[in-house]
Amino acid sequence: MPVTSYALALGSNRRGLHGGPAQSVRAALAAIGGVVAVSAVIETVPVGPSQRRFANM
Template identity: 60%
Template structure:
């Protein structure tokens, strides 16, 4: 029986499909999603200076999280992704954020994604397609996590 996965997608570098938003759109097409969020333009984290195109999607799959991760990494390589500087520019980044099976942990993967609860660029996309999906660790819905992350951002001092 298929399970559901929430996948986060990001790009901030041109690739063979074109500008970052086109790379995201091509990755979406490669994954045959059930639901897709809008593509949002977001500020980068870390040392990268280029804005990101981000989206989230829901897929159904019989694959285990580990097998799906291998497929996502193969898609990243096919798109021209090369491992390099953490948080640097990238043609495509595909992350498993949530899995309807609950939690998963092995040496290569942790589901839910360890940082998704604080990442607006993931939550702001995910809330469009799965607002009621509950984080199996905190029990909070994506809508609640998004609200909390927005509240934290509102309290941060502006430069």
């Protein structure tokens, strides 16, 4: 059976059920399961009208 690999980018600037953006992104990755590697969470400043920083992976 062939192995298929995927790259997935996640980001958020909203608080969710799991806490702040970084915690929400980590919870999403845990729910996906089978994740082989994960990058660091990088916080970036908003572009446009939003006042919240973004957490990106």
